[in-house]
Amino acid sequence: MNAMFELCISTLTQGFIYALLSYGVYITYKILDFPDLTVDGSFPLGAAVGALLLVNGTNPYLTLLAALAVGAVAGFVTGFIHVKLGVRDLLAGIITMTGLFSINLQIAGSNLAVERSIDTIFTSGPIMAVMGNSSLIYRKFVVALVLAIVVKLVLDWYLKTKNGLLLRAVGDNATLVTTLAKDKGTVKIIGLVIANALVSLCGAVVCQEQRSFFSTMGTGQVVFGLAAVIIGTTLFRKMSVVKATTAVMIGSIFYKVCIQVAISLGLPSNLMKLATAVLFLLILVLGNKRKGGAEHA
Amino acid sequence: MKKMMALTMAMVMTAMALAGCGSSGSSDSESASGDIPVIGISQFAQHASLDNCREGFIQGLEESGLVEGVDFVIDYQNADSDTQLATQIAQNFSANNVALMCGIATPSATACYAAAEDKNIPVIFTAITDPVEAKLDSGNITGTSDKLPIDQQLQLIRDLQPEAKTIGILYTTSEPNSVSAIKEYEEKAPNYGFTIESIGVTQQSEVVQAADTLISKGVDCFTNLTDNTVVDVLPSILEKTNDAGIPVYGSEIEQVKLGCVASAGIEYVALGRQTGAMAAKILKGEATAEEMPYETISECEYYINSETVAAMGITVPEEIASVATDVAAEA
Numbered sequence: 001m002n003a004m005f006e007l008c009i010s011t012l013t014q015g016f017i018y019a020l021l022s023y024g025v026y027i028t029y030k031i032l033d034f035p036d037l038t039v040d041g042s043f044p045l046g047a048a049v050g051a052l053l054l055v056n057g058t059n060p061y062l063t064l065l066a067a068l069a070v071g072a073v074a075g076f077v078t079g080f081i082h083v084k085l086g087v088r089d090l091l092a093g094i095i096t097m098t099g100l101f102s103i104n105l106q107i108a109g110s111n112l113a114v115e116r117s118i119d120t121i122f123t124s125g126p127i128m129a130v131m132g133n134s135s136l137i138y139r140k141f142v143v144a145l146v147l148a149i150v151v152k153l154v155l156d157w158y159l160k161t162k163n164g165l166l167l168r169a170v171g172d173n174a175t176l177v178t179t180l181a182k183d184k185g186t187v188k189i190i191g192l193v194i195a196n197a198l199v200s201l202c203g204a205v206v207c208q209e210q211r212s213f214f215s216t217m218g219t220g221q222v223v224f225g226l227a228a229v230i231i232g233t234t235l236f237r238k239m240s241v242v243k244a245t246t247a248v249m250i251g252s253i254f255y256k257v258c259i260q261v262a263i264s265l266g267l268p269s270n271l272m273k274l275a276t277a278v279l280f281l282l283i284l285v286l287g288n289k290r291k292g293g294a295e296h297a
Numbered sequence: 298m299k300k301m302m303a304l305t306m307a308m309v310m311t312a313m314a315l316a317g318c319g320s321s322g323s324s325d326s327e328s329a330s331g332d333i334p335v336i337g338i339s340q341f342a343q344h345a346s347l348d349n350c351r352e353g354f355i356q357g358l359e360e361s362g363l364v365e366g367v368d369f370v371i372d373y374q375n376a377d378s379d380t381q382l383a384t385q386i387a388q389n390f391s392a393n394n395v396a397l398m399c400g401i402a403t404p405s406a407t408a409c410y411a412a413a414e415d416k417n418i419p420v421i422f423t424a425i426t427d428p429v430e431a432k433l434d435s436g437n438i439t440g441t442s443d444k445l446p447i448d449q450q451l452q453l454i455r456d457l458q459p460e461a462k463t464i465g466i467l468y469t470t471s472e473p474n475s476v477s478a479i480k481e482y483e484e485k486a487p488n489y490g491f492t493i494e495s496i497g498v499t500q501q502s503e504v505v506q507a508a509d510t511l512i513s514k515g516v517d518c519f520t521n522l523t524d525n526t527v528v529d530v531l532p533s534i535l536e537k538t539n540d541a542g543i544p545v546y547g548s549e550i551e552q553v554k555l556g557c558v559a560s561a562g563i564e565y566v567a568l569g570r571q572t573g574a575m576a577a578k579i580l581k582g583e584a585t586a587e588e589m590p591y592e593t594i595s596e597c598e599y600y601i602n603s604e605t606v607a608a609m610g611i612t613v614p615e616e617i618a619s620v621a622t623d624v625a626a627e628a
Contacts, residue, residue, distance in 0.1 A: 113407065
């Protein structure tokens with residue numbers, strides 16, 4: 001098998017999986033204008049719950065639903081602290097994230113491995129019926145692709161419903177929501193619930209793909225999410241045919257590609273992060289240039 | 298339809314960019330290596346002990362008669378403590394069909410093993426305390442564990458401080474290695490007439506505060522685990538304990554060099570060499586990773602720091618002084 005092709009497939013797979021997290025960050029950061037740091041806690045929360053249920057024999061698809069549910073609760077807690085208790089947005093996220101660190105340790109310990117004998121969404125159910133003979137990396141690719149697209153379509157649909165429109169209005173013009181006799185706090189909480197449910201779902205998928213949970217796996221996830229959202233939306237800023245969710249998905253893929261390129265270049269490992277930073281900068285600057293504007297990304 | 302076109306285009310572009318850059322990288326290594334087997338080393342973090350493991354690993358391969366550049370080439374990558382990065386490094390190794398993957402520390406080893414799930418690439422690990430707990434004990438995988446020689450350490454403390462009753466330990470609650478070591482310390486301490494007073498922290502900024510708390514509880518000494526969060530701020534802990542006149546025992550040579558009184562610990566270069574020797578057997582085809590059980594270091598190394606020992610007014614019994622290396626004299 002061609003190594004480059006295989007590398008493309010596994011990098012795209014990572015991009016699709018992490019697109020789930022990026023959608024969540026897109027909702028809070030872009031739509032609600034809410035810098036939500038809960039992500040660093042709700043991501044490992046999904047992984048912890050997913051891992052624990054998996055090793056106890058739960059159907060791998062049901063663990064995804066469970067992850068959605070606990071992530072929603074995490075988002076609700078942040079929303080409640082911010083809206084009802086009047087704590088500033090950043091701090092509300094920090095509080096939930098900090099608390100979740102201990103909760104995750106309680107749920108799954110510092111490290112929980114999922115044995116190979118345990119089936120995951122990549123080794124059971126519909127994917128085995130359709131392409132059971134293909135190698136695992138193709139199955140992972142297809143499952144990740146389907147998840148990323150299905151979630152994207154559901155989000156696209158939701159954002160067009162009345163409720164979704166209110167969500168978009170809160171970030172742009174909160175007064176409008178109030179004049180419509182709607183409570184903007186409730187709308188914010190709904191946004192945080194959806195966002196963190198998606199982030200937690202992403203954590204559960206990563207845990208099944210890597211067959212492991214680490215209590216420290218949340219570190220830096222919010223940074224990744226922000227980068228993916230900003231790269232995606234900057235690249236496709238003026239292309240109205242590309243939906244924001246699609247742009248975010250591509251942003252996530254771009255990030256993963258940048259990392260993989262930096263690895264493949266074989267740079268001294270101490271320079272990895274610098275190489276990645278330069279790549280990001282290039283993409284953003286070129287993206288801005290191409291659209292003929294020097295506006296802020 | 299247009300949307301899907303744009304998406305597909307973007308993906309193809311992505312793939313091409315990747316292929317372009319990737320192939321330039323791999324052709325470099327190919328021109329240097331030809332058909333020489335590549336060993337992919339994924340190290341989880343920049344850390345003195347892990348660096349020692351890696352250096353030892355390469356020494357171990359060479360001691361087994363393999364020559365770097367002739368019999369094997371190394372593709373070394375560091376994940377900078379980032380699990381996402383560890384995943385992508387492992388996938389890179391897997392796609393390039395390396396002859397062997399070496400994962401240094403649990404998250405990197407786990408990522409390598411996951412990337413090799415469908416292929417038969419052997420994985421070798423090192424610097425993992427509990428391979429059974431990490432589910433890395435069966436399959437085409439083997440390696441070495443850096444489980445602390447806790448019995449020897451407790452005996453060492455007893456020999457150096459015959460009157461001591463309580464041992465204080467600081468650890469990070471999120472480090473699996475530390476949590477299992479604490480359990481073992483608590484089980485074994487009574488055998489040597491000690492009780493353990495431990496404090497778990499969640500981040501580095503809490504370590505020094507926790508050290509103050511332990512000192513105020515009147516512990517007779519501290520002992521360290523291989524806990525990265527704690528060991529990274531060891532100099533500030535030592536400042537406090539030196540003021541209070543409390544000896545601190547290290548878990549490996551680097552800590553004794555920094556000013557711990559003594560240690561019955563692991564020498565990570567030796568651990569790496571043992572791992573390298575196992576990897577050499579796999580590369581030579583003498584054994585498979587599947588059939589080799591994981592190994593632990595059987596004998597531990599004793600280190601003392603004669604300067605701090607003198608400052609603490611401790612007398613080192615002859616039978617320990619004769620086998621221990623004095624790192625203060627070395628420096």
